[in-house]
Every structure is written in C-alpha cells, then in structure tokens.
Amino acid sequence: MQGRVITISRQCGSGGHSIGNELAKRLDVPFYDKEIIEMTAKESGFHPQFVEEKGEHMESSMLSNLARHLSCAGRGNYEDYQPLQDQLYFSQANIIKELAEKGPCVIVGRCADYILWNRKDVLNVFIHADMEFKKKHCMERRQFPEGNAEDMIRRRDKLRADHYRYYTDQKWGDSFHYHLCLDSSMFGIEKCVDIIEDACKAMRPAS
C-alpha cells in the first residue's frame, strides 16, 4: 500500500478517535488527535486549554470576534485586529500541513480534510453514527455526566459544525467533501477500520 495521509472527521461519540487510532496502529504510522493541541500551544503560545476549547469548536461568543473583524475592515492592518480564534486556526493549520509533509499519518478533526485538500495523497474520511450508539459510546468512556449525554453530544457537534462552516465555508458532514463516509453504528468500530484500510489500497495514484 502506498503511504498516505488519512484525515478522520467525526461526530462526537461516533468512535472516530478509536477508529483513527486503530487504523494508525495497523498502518504503522503516527496518529495525531489531542497531540495537535500540545503542538499548537507550543507553536502559538496559547494556553493548551484555550487550544483545546477553541481549536475545533466555534462558541457563540466568537460572533463578537466576527463583528470586531468586520468593523475593522478597511481601517488599518488586519493583522492588528485578527481575532484570537483566527490566529489559533492558522497556527493549527500550519502544524497540520507540516505533519502531512513529514509523511503518512492519521489526523483526527480540526478541518484537516479542508486544510490538506490540495494534496493528492490524502484520503478524507467522515464517521457518523445514530444517537443511541453515540450515547452508549460516550457513557462507556464517562465522557459526559450521566443523564444529559444526548444534550452534550448535540452541543459538541453543533460547535464542530459551526467551526467547520466558519473556516471552510462548507457543510460539515456533506459527503462531497470526503472520499469515504461511514455510519459506525451500522458497521461497528472494527469493521470501519477494515473498510478504511481496504479503501486505502485502492486510492488513485497520487501523481
């Protein structure tokens, strides 16, 4: 199999992290998910907690950033007014480009599909699942307090979709932006890894 960069975008609770991690082990390539937080924090100087919270989530307070951005248009050097989340996005995007440049790897989330779209050696994957699966997956990992997992999942996905829309001007989860989309609640985690691994072998040449 040719060495490839695989991006995995995923709904909260769909098992995208586990799928990416297992896939990277099978392909014997580096795996980057939370690891990107530390790298970006180091590169940008932002606190790791800020990078984690804003690195792929668009909070409504960011609307004020947008308003500030727009109100500054034409009145000076944009760099002086660049909102913090934009600075974070571009710093994180540079890290992702550098990781892809180093060689084959698996990168989870953070608009990596969009950031690397012009590379011919990238396979973009999207993982989604039904709510029952996502709730069960999150409860098993004690990711959210019992009782309001569904609300938390919907909120997390809403923030990811808003972040993706803001920085890519595309709809998160629209199949046209990915080479392969899978419903992990239909196939299960292990089979999703099998399918992606198999699909990698059939990618068109990267020339």
Add this chain to the structure above:
Amino acid sequence: MQGRVITISRQCGSGGHSIGNELAKRLDVPFYDKEIIEMTAKESGFHPQFVEEKGEHMESSMLSNLARHLSCAGRGNYEDYQPLQDQLYFSQANIIKELAEKGPCVIVGRCADYILWNRKDVLNVFIHADMEFKKKHCMERRQFPEGNAEDMIRRRDKLRADHYRYYTDQKWGDSFHYHLCLDSSMFGIEKCVDIIEDACKAMRPAS
C-alpha cells in the same frame, strides 16, 4: 450474508448505475433502476416519458404546482388538487416499498433511501465523484452531446437535489442520511462494488 435491500443514490456520471448493477449480479438479487419507470407507469397510468422526466427531477415549472397546491389549502379536498408530480411520487414510493417487501434487491435513486428508512434491513449508499470523472463517464456512454457535458451534469444533479429536498426535507448527499458514501473517482467502479459488498456482510442485525 444476510439478504438485504440496498439503495444507491448517485450523482450523474458517478457510475452509480453500473455499481448497483454489478453489485446486484454479485449478490444474485434483482436490480431496479429504469425498471421502476415501467412499473410506475403501469400502476399510475402516467406516460413512461412523464415518469422518467419527473420521477426524480424537480423542474422549476413544478413551482406552479406548489403554488396551486398552496392556493387550494383549506378550500376543498386535497386529493382533488394534488399536483401530478406528487401523485407520481406517491405511486413510485408504493412500488419501491413493494419491491423491498418482496426481498433482497438493489434499488437506484428515486428517494428510495428515505422511502425505506424505517426498515431495518436496508443499506443506504451514496456515490459521488469529481467532475473530470463524471464528464469522462458520461462521454464514454454518449449520454450528453459533446461540449456541454459539464453543464448537463450540473443541471441533472441540481434537479435531483431539488427533487430530494422537496420530498424528504433533507439535503441530498448529506452523509448523515446514508450508511456508506463513496467517491468513485477516488476508488474506481470495481472497488466501490467490492467495498459495498464487503460492508453488507458487517451490517448490524435487522431485528
């Protein structure tokens, strides 16, 4: 492998018809694409050409149908005013439900994923491709006059997307509505058939 109903939604020129046909042969199950046109014409009394043209394409002239529909609201029996395309849609939907009820098969297009969504034995697949692949695929089949294939492909997909949106209130090609989405220009026709066939084996039980 358990017997399943597989629906294939597809962009024009993506090879979805060929993929579905080959898949049905491999699984030794009936294949329904254009065949649904004759069945619907027979059932509904509409001319086959009308069924072909309006069965999965929403023309702008249908807006007048919608306006007529709305203007009639509350002023009589809806059945008396039901637009022709709505009658065609429901007739075609009944045919699709009957085909699925008969047993395992492959059904192409016509909102079959939405119409059969409440069945547990259905695998919904979406096939898309980049424009170069779609143009090449259509030119090889002499589907459109040379020189304006791209315009014709975009137009055909626009009509399909509008039709899907009108009858399902969902976005055509949004990965959340399908269990498996594939970019055929990345993997090729044969490999797409392989991946779907393999994925069928791992579907969760239909209980």
